[in-house]
Amino acid sequence: MEFVLAIIVGILATSAFYLMLRRSLVKVILGMVFLGNAVNLTIFSVARVTKGFAAFIPENANTLEGTYADPLPQALILTAIVIGFGTQAFAIALFRKAFQKVGDDDLDKMNSTDIMCNEDIPGGK
């Protein structure tokens, strides 16, 4: 199981970095989503995958006994998914707004903050 997960994480992370290095904003956001998934799967697999042992305390006991899946990584992943969702949603809104202002989704065209020392650009002081 870990083997399969490791391969999937590798594929996701590779494609994520490939996409994030592209110049198009849409591909960058897709890359961010892929990277988020790769990260979550990494946490899932490094914290030992235990199949079929839910972390429930039996009715007549006070503690967990025997084999059980560690619930904490799942809580971490859940938190990371929620946070990732929020930040990605913000990024999409921001990219859309930037696309409207610049009129292009090419990141190479978005360098006015670096050249504004020499030229006047609309909106910059």
Add this chain to the structure above:
Amino acid sequence: MNSILAMPVVFPLFIGIIMLFFWQHRSIQRIINVIGSTVTLALAIYLTWYIKTSGIQCLYIGAWKAPFGIIFTADLLTMTMILVSGIIGFATALYSLGTMDETREHFGYYPLLQIMIMGINGSFMTGDLFNMFVWFEVLLISSFSLVALGGERSQLEGAIKYVILNLLSSSLFVVGVGILYGITGGLNMADLARKIPMLPNKGIINVMAMFFLVSFGIKAAIFPLFFWLPASYHTPPAAVSAIFAGMLTKVGVYALFRVFTLIFVTDIAFTHTIIIIIAMLTMLSGVLGAASQMEFRRILSFHIISQIGYMILGLGLMTPLGIAGGVFYIFHHIIVKTNLFFVSGVVSELKGTYLLKKLGGVLKLYPLLGLLFLIPALSLGGVPPLSGFWAKYTVAVAAVEKSEYLALAVSLFVGLLTLFSMIKIWNEVFWKEQKAEYAAEQQTLRQLPKFKIAMMFAPIILLAAITLFIGLYPEPFFDYANEAAHQLLNPSVYINAVLGGAQ
């Protein structure tokens, strides 16, 4: 009875929520913001005194005993950061009254500011790595909104770079936290500090250390991960870029100080040598970048980077004096850098631009503003008797003690170049005659309302006074930094304070 430790985090949240109820009422938001920031500052001063007198304190949230629950831990380093964030929050609250435009105030500038301060204080306070990630995200999402608020083209372009690189850094941080949990079974920092030296596999710890160095390094803007900073920090309004310049990168520096004095101390010869090398390159690349710039805030942005180099040089030396110098440096730098951004905002308010080419003649019209620029500028360059001199001197002496002569040479050279950049700004903005073709856009101070002028100058004078005070009377601050360094270099004190009661 340590619930007061949560106050620097909970109170800004409370203020932020209250302000949301007055979404349409700009003036009420302004008043609440000033009152709230004052109370946060008062809380920070009280807490600093409390921690100074009673030692490291912990708050076990939900009464979950460490290492199982989330905890807040306050030691002297934490309190330095909380105190200075209180001061900067207060100064920015005043400064915003004088400079923030109506549109941004209508679209939630003040609530965002308070939520960001909550995130900043939370990441200083927490004693749990995953929780630190959550606080990072809280402060990042509000800073994303603040940097883009207003929607000017340059702001959006700067925000894109800022957002992408910071989200990348967060991803690396989570992977690091996840793998650390996988190998140790703990997330509590004191617990990790106790477990990591016992691990048989030393190699993976160094790999983890590099994960954290890169991810916090992006946030702290160290070489070669700083490119988002000069692309974005000069785009939002002056009040926003001032609090960003002061606090946000220092959250990354704080995180580096925390993990590299507490958790990753098993192979200092490897990790901390890398930090020293990065520190030297950070100083050099920042200051050389600044030398080539001709825009007021971009020069200052590049100087943030070079100053970060000094702080992590102190960390890399890992001697009592080095760490103390680093802590002292952080405190001095936040105050000075925020103040310089404030001054740049006033100049642009008067002259309508940040471009050095178009500026000029400020000193003749406003000698007081010139003086108020000179204090933080010379302090940044390390001219005695201002605060920057003592900070640089301490780090330099620490480098000599450790026989790091190359680092010493770089730090002195960079100090000289910093002075060069500050003199460049002085010459271009304050000293030279403004060219007649650019003089049309400006307004004079007399045209501005009295209240606005007072609110612009009050925080600048306050921060300049603090800089002068540290410079002329550094002893209490230095004693404090020494004590903080002592705590950082003896992790057992921290570990016992966190886990002692639980075992």
